[in-house]
Amino acid sequence: MAKILTEREVSEIMSQLSVEQRKFILENSKQSKKAKWLEVLAIFKGIDIQNTMTLEEVESYIDDWVLVDILDSGYGNKNYQCECGNPLRYQYIVMNKKKQMTFGFGKTCLSNHTNLSTELVKDILNGFHKIDLERDEILLKVFKGELFNLKPYLNLENIPQVIIEQVNLGLPLLNKQIYQLEEMKQEYDKRKCHERILDGLKSEARLAFEGFPKPVQQEMLRKMVNNEYIRNVPTGFQDDEIEWLLSLGLPLLEKHQRKIFTYYQKQKLEKEMQQQLELEEYYAPYREKNITRINSGIATHISPISVIDYQTLKERHSTTLKAIHAHQDRLSTGNKKEWERIISMIRQLKEGGEFDYSSFKLNINMICFQLHIERDYYLY
Known part of the structure; x- marks a missing residue:
């Protein structure tokens, strides 16, 4: 569970950062909260948000209240004022798009003076809390000196710009950002491994592979990575497709392996039946002789x-x-x-x-x- 820092602890650690580091954390937190506000409203209104959409594009679908800014007086200060007159450390600047009017509220008045339901505001503030927890995670890592080495990942494509900027500023990464990089690296390594395997195929095999449907390619690649090859088939077994794949040096699919297994089972059954017949023939004279002796014994009670x-x-x-x-x-x-x-x-x-x-x-x-x-x- 993420550790929640007190306002004082946040202030103390933030004071140890450079101007650029503080600006990055505050701006990133503010943008994340704007995005969370729009996300909750969009879900409430049934608007389908795509990952590729910018904040401005999402905001264009919202026709009522949007978050413009979050102002912070700083630890121990209440320099801002709510529309109701209460002094505030944090002031949420929101705009009514229909009226084109801007207001400054505290948390309580967000639902009291807007048409946003209490539950909706609660969801928004819960989202804000999670964003604050991520800020605290970074600050805790700063306090412990837990920086992240990005060098092993620089060959990856499409590293999020926010991660690059964060590392360049000397700020730690969130655990979820590290997991994201690890997943990207695993995918990159997997792709490079597949490329090496395919580059090692004969031209005829590569051409055949590229003609297969995507699911077949994926199954074959998995088998090639794990070296799951069947080099030989049972004597007497015939299947044109299997023989063709073997001639190309490509792995057999599960459906081919089932065919071979079925043939093996049939051969085994036939062999067992033949052995049983041989046993029957072998013991037939003995059984007849034995039955005669038993009958003789019964007849004489001996x-x-x-x-x-x-x-x-x-x-x-x-x-x-x-x-x-x-x-x-x-x-x-x-x-x-x-x-x-x-x-x-x-x-x-x-x-x-x-x-x-x-x-x-x-x-x-x-x-x-x-x-x-x-x-x-x-x-x-």
Whole structure:
């Protein structure tokens, strides 16, 4: 929050300034208040104000009261007088354009002796207060010795003249003026960066780029700045526009990337389906044999396929289990879970628990298939 200086503090700091510095601050404050007066009245009357309009142009649309001047007696003085007779430090000189008559009022009488509503005058005075806060910000920076170095920004185009004059007089800038310069510098740096990138393009690529609509140019520039290039496309993928852009060394747009991603997804799905078919074919004989054994076990109330002790399991499958353990970092997400389940099953068997031997062999076979590991005799 901006610090509000007392009238005495303002007077003391202002007294330390040069004549030119004081004149600049006072004149700039006065012009800002005139502009605020016109702005509030214009908004009230529904007048559309353009940024390029001068105070005189805006004033031409106002047909009643306009602010002509603000007179200041100085700290501790009340040398001016309101139309009502009260002594004033600040006198607001206003003119009724219809009557072509000029009056001097204090804050209170601005609404009492004009046809301006209380709310309208309140908005105007609130605007004046904010302008005074900006003056205080400059004075506080003067007191703290916070000057601004304009040299890094002198290459910018269209620096506001008021900023140049302010710095040349040895006065600090407002925070909002510094932010304005920073935004201008960022825009300048961005434009220069774009120019360097475009200058580095081949003539055919530059010609093609300049023929694109503005939104396409902006997207391409953003991708070139961030080095977001796709150099290659999947085998078998065909798209004339994408191939043309790649041949020119230009980045692909989001719509092109979506096409490539869709193709990748389609390829992945087809590959997974093919792998599933291969798995089905691979395990078909085993499943038939397993079903026969299970049926046989059911028929005799004995299930030898599921009856095995820990020592026998080690003798039969230790070689295969060690091979899987050595390559477990290559397991797919699904097979990692199956491998963890197998380890848990073996631990349960060792502790005398139940053991589903057929499920064990089925999962081991699937893992061996993924890792291309030679299976032991008992897994066939």
